[in-house]
Amino acid sequence: MKLVIAVIQTHRLDSVREALTSIGIGGMTVTEARGYGRQKGQKEIYRGAEYTISFIPKLRIEIAVPDERADDAVAAIRQGALTGKIGDGKIFVTELTGAMRVRTGETGNDAL
Amino acid sequence: MKLVIAVIQTHRLDSVREALTSIGIGGMTVTEARGYGRQKGQKEIYRGAEYTISFIPKLRIEIAVPDERADDAVAAIRQGALTGKIGDGKIFVTELTGAMRVRTGETGNDAL
Amino acid sequence: MKLVIAVIQTHRLDSVREALTSIGIGGMTVTEARGYGRQKGQKEIYRGAEYTISFIPKLRIEIAVPDERADDAVAAIRQGALTGKIGDGKIFVTELTGAMRVRTGETGNDAL
Amino acid sequence: MLNAADTAWMLTASVLVLMMTMPALGFFYAGLVQAKNILSVLFQCVAIAVLVSLLWFVFVYSETFSGSGAYIGDLSNLFLTDVARDAVHPGTRIPESVFVMYQMTFAIITPALIVGAYAERMRFSAVLLLSGLWLVAVYAPAAHWIWGGGFLQAAGALDFAGGIVVHLTAGISALVIARVLGPRREFPHAINPPHAPWMVMVGASLLWVGWFGFNAGSALASGADAGMTMLSTHLAAAAATATWVAIEWTKYGKPSLVGAVTGAVAGLATVTPASGFVGPIGAVVLGIAGGAVCYVAVLVVKRGFKVDDALDVLGVHGVGGALGSLILPFVAILPGGAVMARPIFVQFLIQGKAVLIVGLWSAVVCFVIVKLVSWLCDLRATADAEIQGLDFSYHGESGYHAES
Amino acid sequence: MLNAADTAWMLTASVLVLMMTMPALGFFYAGLVQAKNILSVLFQCVAIAVLVSLLWFVFVYSETFSGSGAYIGDLSNLFLTDVARDAVHPGTRIPESVFVMYQMTFAIITPALIVGAYAERMRFSAVLLLSGLWLVAVYAPAAHWIWGGGFLQAAGALDFAGGIVVHLTAGISALVIARVLGPRREFPHAINPPHAPWMVMVGASLLWVGWFGFNAGSALASGADAGMTMLSTHLAAAAATATWVAIEWTKYGKPSLVGAVTGAVAGLATVTPASGFVGPIGAVVLGIAGGAVCYVAVLVVKRGFKVDDALDVLGVHGVGGALGSLILPFVAILPGGAVMARPIFVQFLIQGKAVLIVGLWSAVVCFVIVKLVSWLCDLRATADAEIQGLDFSYHGESGYHAES
Amino acid sequence: MLNAADTAWMLTASVLVLMMTMPALGFFYAGLVQAKNILSVLFQCVAIAVLVSLLWFVFVYSETFSGSGAYIGDLSNLFLTDVARDAVHPGTRIPESVFVMYQMTFAIITPALIVGAYAERMRFSAVLLLSGLWLVAVYAPAAHWIWGGGFLQAAGALDFAGGIVVHLTAGISALVIARVLGPRREFPHAINPPHAPWMVMVGASLLWVGWFGFNAGSALASGADAGMTMLSTHLAAAAATATWVAIEWTKYGKPSLVGAVTGAVAGLATVTPASGFVGPIGAVVLGIAGGAVCYVAVLVVKRGFKVDDALDVLGVHGVGGALGSLILPFVAILPGGAVMARPIFVQFLIQGKAVLIVGLWSAVVCFVIVKLVSWLCDLRATADAEIQGLDFSYHGESGYHAES
Numbered sequence A, B, C: 001m002k003l004v005i006a007v008i009q010t011h012r013l014d015s016v017r018e019a020l021t022s023i024g025i026g027g028m029t030v031t032e033a034r035g036y037g038r039q040k041g042q043k044e045i046y047r048g049a050e051y052t053i054s055f056i057p058k059l060r061i062e063i064a065v066p067d068e069r070a071d072d073a074v075a076a077i078r079q080g081a082l083t084g085k086i087g088d089g090k091i092f093v094t095e096l097t098g099a100m101r102v103r104t105g106e107t108g109n110d111a112l
Numbered sequence D, E, F: 001m002l003n004a005a006d007t008a009w010m011l012t013a014s015v016l017v018l019m020m021t022m023p024a025l026g027f028f029y030a031g032l033v034q035a036k037n038i039l040s041v042l043f044q045c046v047a048i049a050v051l052v053s054l055l056w057f058v059f060v061y062s063e064t065f066s067g068s069g070a071y072i073g074d075l076s077n078l079f080l081t082d083v084a085r086d087a088v089h090p091g092t093r094i095p096e097s098v099f100v101m102y103q104m105t106f107a108i109i110t111p112a113l114i115v116g117a118y119a120e121r122m123r124f125s126a127v128l129l130l131s132g133l134w135l136v137a138v139y140a141p142a143a144h145w146i147w148g149g150g151f152l153q154a155a156g157a158l159d160f161a162g163g164i165v166v167h168l169t170a171g172i173s174a175l176v177i178a179r180v181l182g183p184r185r186e187f188p189h190a191i192n193p194p195h196a197p198w199m200v201m202v203g204a205s206l207l208w209v210g211w212f213g214f215n216a217g218s219a220l221a222s223g224a225d226a227g228m229t230m231l232s233t234h235l236a237a238a239a240a241t242a243t244w245v246a247i248e249w250t251k252y253g254k255p256s257l258v259g260a261v262t263g264a265v266a267g268l269a270t271v272t273p274a275s276g277f278v279g280p281i282g283a284v285v286l287g288i289a290g291g292a293v294c295y296v297a298v299l300v301v302k303r304g305f306k307v308d309d310a311l312d313v314l315g316v317h318g319v320g321g322a323l324g325s326l327i328l329p330f331v332a333i334l335p336g337g338a339v340m341a342r343p344i345f346v347q348f349l350i351q352g353k354a355v356l357i358v359g360l361w362s363a364v365v366c367f368v369i370v371k372l373v374s375w376l377c378d379l380r381a382t383a384d385a386e387i388q389g390l391d392f393s394y395h396g397e398s399g400y401h402a403e404s
């Protein structure tokens, strides 16, 4: 199994979720994050002073998938997250050595 | 070493922590998350309109443990998190290739 | 590639970021977390009652780096995060099997 | 002759009514929208307050309250140059300056109420343009007709504190604007719940207490009338809240706080036109009616008309204001009510006529204004701006920066 | 005869005292509880306001202020049918309607204070039932005895603005209810700190300024008495805050904001019964005494009695109110105080008697009520509801939805 | 002779002005700082209110308003022992107690304004020491000179509600303190934006409505003067807000809410000294001038002087207050203004003299005080405390605990 971790623009969550459910992936966990990268922080102007927010609000999504679905998941996330602007985010994939559904105790792919 | 990642119901944090400390695991990092899955979102009703919150508040727990404690940790988390209802959450296990305690610079299992 | 996960004191974020950018690592994702560990929770006193906050506010940083930069990254984080007090945090390293930049579709080290 | 006691109360009432818009109504609406739009509704309330104040100063006070026209005032008092320091407002014992100020706070809150209709999706420049035109072409005439010596006042229409002038005009216009503007992207299926119900409660509470300035202040004097008006206003609000809570409890098993305070506002809007004419029992009747009818009205607008009057301005204010205006003659006769100059049914017909005329005027003129504005500038926020939130899109700021 | 100036001030004072419950007290309590229960305490304040208002209208005003019974009023003024539009309240120069309204705001805040005792763990239906019965059987009699012409008033008991009628009854009842209900699950070891100290401060500030309506309004007239009462009220609050801050600073090295404003409320509760009888020096003495004694009292309740009076209603309000009532005769003689009709010790004994009788009455009757309610419906939230938070469990909503 | 109507209004005005400090100003500032310092500014506002109240009681009221000294009052009224219950304040028709209270609220808000200068980096003990000394040595003399029968009043200086006494003294002192204290660690490049713009708006709105007590209350009576003052105050605030919004919109393409309400406060500060002397047109002129000039002033302080007057006390209050005081004679002659005793330019020179003398006095004495305080105790928070936030460092608490 793989754990796909994606950092996306906050307003792309709905389209990412749609892209994933459309290929049959129906579980994910989202946390609010702040990202630092090439994207210049948004500027806010108060009383004539410019404030640059260097950490930009992002969402971090985590999706556990069977090995064979990992590539599809990555592709779907990209499709849903893409706006073409700097700051669109990253997708990382890491190996899962185990998974369990708390409710039933099922393990492995069944747990997802 | 393993990194155990669990997504649990928000109100089970205390019992998960107790279950873990009772088997001698005394460190963890928690983030607030929102989960999407089989559990139907909670409904809130305002002025006659029903709102379905599709992303449900969850907690995401991360616990680094020596390889041999991973199964115990998973079992303890499950025990603490279980209510038997849909939405109880998932436990994922992934491999850690390194760990360090910032304060002392200790590495490996000593860092946990 | 490696994914370096660090849990640090909230007020060390700026110095960690500086330490990382000074060695040329310019991307990271930060989430607010709460940590449980050896550090005794901070005490707050209200109306004569002492409240111990057992989960202490921390920041969780995630940095994807090419394999060969992982050690440098860990060292830089430690340097930026170190105050020498209990609760300074942990650094974990895990293997990444894939990475993609959403905007361009680049994969592997190029995506970082 | 000037009376210092009446003046003392009216100074206080003016403070209260301005407070209703800034911050109370803003806070109420801010809690109902999503976090990414919180600043936009707060700003809209402030901006409308500022715009209306300046227009009021330039000519709208004169347009509303000068001269003796049946349909509209004149422009004899531009820039308030006629407001002498020690002038007393005719028919009252308070300074002209206080009357100008007090009435201004009404002119402010009325277009601010409409913010609820187009919340989360209108461009800021369109909000300003629309509100300004609306004040001049909908509010000022209606206020003149009923309070400024116009033809409806002459015909005997009663509207103590603005059920018709304020709530009906705002409610009808809300429908028109929401309709033309179109719904929010997520309407009706994926709308997010109010982002901060606690804020809704605090805003509503401040509205409730501010409303005493609105209603009891409309006596334009301190004394028995103001006293009974305050008591009636409060009882109606309480009865309406209880009604709304009871409905929700029965229907869903759980009464919501947002529902409860929505009921309160509905009750307040309903009692407003009648508040100076009813006693305690009449007020409770008005409250129960307002709570129940507005509850249904909100559903009808949302599910029946399928119009995204986002924060229910028509359902709560428009319907409440009209309802109270219509049943006024029937409840005024209950104990503690004021003596009516006309038989109940005669008065009822007059009330009906006033509601109809003002409602129609609001609908038609507001429609023309919205079309005009949409021709002058884009009404609607771009899709991107709507998704990102109006706060950042139009004001370059975010409501919350929790991290420190 | 009606006096417009007195009326103007009393209209304002009524607005201020209602504002104390909605939103001030709600906000104060909301900040002290956990995020998952914020709406429940806000809702409880609104619901109690509504319930009390309606009961007041139906018969409790009559029960409290009609007739000449020594122990209880009569029911001659049901539904306020006797409140004529232009009636003046006997012994004052304000309209009867204003007196009804002003006293209602007191009847509202008193049971609302008790919310602090059972916060975070009582069922919503039990809250309503309890509050209604309590109003009828504890508050109304006590208010009648001391303010409505009852036997304690006849005996010369002094309670200017409700140290006994409001704060003592609420404080004692808080203890009884908290005791019967049992502590929150985490009490005493794992209780979470106030979730929003900033909210506590804002609520307390609004309580402070609202309290001027409470105390200075209790003069029932505008003038020198109201003026001195306001000044004394403020100075006592300031002195109590300073005292609490000084204690915390000495003891823990850091003064907390929540502590500071708790001191303010303690000072306000303490000065309340005496506020119309003392001058500035007496007020400062009351404030210092209130701050110090309530500080200790809070600790005693929590650690000594081990009762989970969650937000310290007994320690702050009950003890403060009793203390102020008892030392009233001693501080009234300081400069600027009012002339006392009786020698100090005579008055002190009368005060002691009143405190004792009302305290006992509150304890016993409240105990019976709680038992009755727990027999009629479950008092206590289920374990699940408590863990999940009352907001979602009983109202189906969440206070915060930060994500947008 | 005592007048109940004047008293009613002044009681209300006192409530409003205290509310300006607690919670309005605190809330306004709290939104502007970072989340980790929210409680510190709220606490500073409360603590200053308490400290000033007690000093006022002990001797500062006497120092300011007793005797007939040209430069300072005397100490004949320590502990307010001379304030008889039924005394009427000379030259007014309100009780002495109300005058003491009303003036106290001014003495409270003035040092509280300065919190904005040293926010996020001063030790709590230094805040108290500094504020106390400043009250005694800067505020009390200045207030005596202009309002207490001192030499500037004798010279004919006009300052209706405190442009010089309140805003100028605070503004100049802000600069001095910010300079000596040094900037926040992140100034100017890495400063974080206001953590809660919504809170800034709510605080500003409450300031705005509270300001009616400040300005219209300064008439010390209910009537035509208070009425015109309220109207002028409001129009100036509106005009200044519009001006600030227009500047930002032109310059950055997006008007910000924080900017808008900053403009409002600037307009309010500017109209303050003149508010009782101008009519509507004069008020609008003052507002536009205040909005534009303060906008520039804020930039000059930040970028020109490079001083970290964190929340712009000098740029907004100091400059606004001085500006309004100086142009007062020119705008008073516009329609609705009061009759001036002296020719315009004569009055202008007097105003200039008052601004200069009070400004210099504030600068010099405040400098001495800051040096004294920094010698008595550390002024500045430790680096650690600053990074961790003052809330936890000095008060052991956190503003928010969202988790439950």
Ligand SMILES: Nc1ncnc2c1ncn2[C@@H]1O[C@H](COP(=O)(O)OP(=O)(O)O)[C@@H](O)[C@H]1O
Residues within 6 Å of the ligand: A007, A034, A035, A036, A037, A038, A039, A040, A056, A058, A085, A086, A087, A088, A089, A090, C026, C027, C028, C029, C030, C062, C063, C064, C065, C101, C102, C103, C112
């Ligand atoms: N090396 C990295 N490790 C972890 N997260 C990263 C890394 N680089 C970027 N990110 C995350 O991805 C987001 C987008 O990256 P950025 O460089 O701004 O734009 P882009 O991906 O379009 O080049 C960042 O805000 C950050 O959250």
Ligand SMILES: Nc1ncnc2c1ncn2[C@@H]1O[C@H](COP(=O)(O)OP(=O)(O)O)[C@@H](O)[C@H]1O
Residues within 6 Å of the ligand: A026, A027, A028, A029, A030, A062, A063, A064, A065, A101, A102, A103, A112, B007, B034, B035, B036, B037, B038, B039, B040, B056, B058, B085, B086, B087, B088, B089, B090
């Ligand atoms: N594939 C997945 N990857 C990551 N997290 C998931 C996945 N599926 C579910 N989750 C998380 O687990 C939570 C519970 O899952 P859900 O399907 O609702 O119930 P259950 O685990 O009882 O079947 C979700 O809210 C989500 O946070």
Ligand SMILES: Nc1ncnc2c1ncn2[C@@H]1O[C@H](COP(=O)(O)OP(=O)(O)O)[C@@H](O)[C@H]1O
Residues within 6 Å of the ligand: B026, B027, B028, B029, B030, B062, B063, B064, B065, B101, B102, B103, B112, C007, C034, C035, C036, C037, C038, C039, C040, C056, C058, C085, C086, C087, C088, C089, C090
């Ligand atoms: N086993 C663990 N797994 C995950 N996170 C941990 C673990 N142990 C500690 N942490 C995180 O590291 C933080 C610091 O750990 P702590 O034991 O308090 O201090 P130290 O690292 O200095 O010994 C904790 O607050 C927690 O967030």
